[in-house]
Amino acid sequence: MTEMDELHAKMSILGAIDVGIVVLDRDYRINMWNEFMQNHSGLRPSQVRDKNLFKMCPEVDQAWLERKVERVWELDARVFITWEQRPYVFRFRNSRPVSGYSEWMYQNLTIIPLHNTRGEVYQVCLILYDVSEQVRER
């Protein structure tokens, strides 16, 4: 397998997993936006690329999310957010629009630092999980 093949495989996986991936730079510009995010928001990667996250998704509570993200930059450590403290970060419809338990998608969010080759925090990555089923089972 060549490096290109491997990269291609990784990108396909990134597109197929049922988890939202958003990579942000220091100024909250979107560097990566995977298919999960695209499919649930209706925004294509080409539309959001290098745009400010809060401009593209005005429903996101900016002051609150900034506090969490800044902590990742400062401490170089992950931050976890659970649906129990805030049911959703992005206002997405339930992924089962007909038989689903609620109108909106319940979400857990993990924010991780991404490092450059010198080991410095270079970007942050938001990983968004759909936990609506878990919530229903409760």
Next chain:
Amino acid sequence: MTLRVTICDDSGMARKQLLRTLPKDWDAQVYQAEHGQQALDRVKAGNAEVLFLDLNMPVMDGYQTLEAIQQQQLQCLVIVVSGDIQPQAHSRVTELGAMAFVKKPMGGGELRELLQQFGLYQPASGHLQLVDEQQDQPENPLDVYREVSNVAMGQAGDHLARVLDTFIELPVPNVNFIAPSELHMALQTIDNTERVSAISQGFAGSGILGEALTLFSDTSIDDVCQLLGSQLSGSLRQQRIEALMDIASIISSACLNGLGQQLHVDFTASQPVLLGEHKAVSELLKESEQRWQNILAIEIGYQLQQHQVGFDLLLLFPADAVKVLDQQLAHWLAGQED
């Protein structure tokens, strides 16, 4: 003139580690002390012209020792060696008269430079002698875990201090093998009769699987909420959960980072789960009692200075993880010998 030096640390392993770091060609006699009171005795006996002093110890901690040295005007140059890396810890010991502050684990080069800088050491000036007053105690296997946790919890304390903007009192980690039903016995910071809420986070690295539990007594949650104040949002219950999640992820991430750096293991932590709210400690791990007979429990109780707030981080390793952990620690100890 041969210099008299005392190494004071409650962990035999930490003392050995420091001993190995001292220059072999240093014209010095080395004594040991297990806590501050013993260190003071050494100072008074004239056996500690230089004192390497840990901060978090039982009987008499490093701060109290420094205070006593200052009050009694004892002649002694103190180098604090600690896993506590909060800037406030540094300034506190400087105010109490410490000559230098170095963080654990310290490298040999760094130490030589420091000693040379203070004119305490010249290369090839003699040779290091260990004064073996007390027979070398057989190494307590739990000592290794305690020392590794010590360094890890210092990092976590520093992160916590920055977020909460207050000084964090670091404890001596409490290490035990327990049955899950005895969980309450592993807790020193939280009163057994109190109701607690707990966040659980699984972690894994190089085949070592474990779980980090962060426990808050109901009374301390409200205090933490107050400290985080404007950073919280939503209903009262949501605010409480947010405070729990924030604190739990800060300390477990930093502790795992610190642990991982020492063991050369990259731990990944899973999403934290709210294990229970307002429960008795004994109820928390009820369902798991059947599965594990023995787990390694490392308890780290954090206290916030000037607030009556305390919470516990418990790192739990089931028996099969302990096997891998021990192998990893054996590598680590071997690496220290070099």
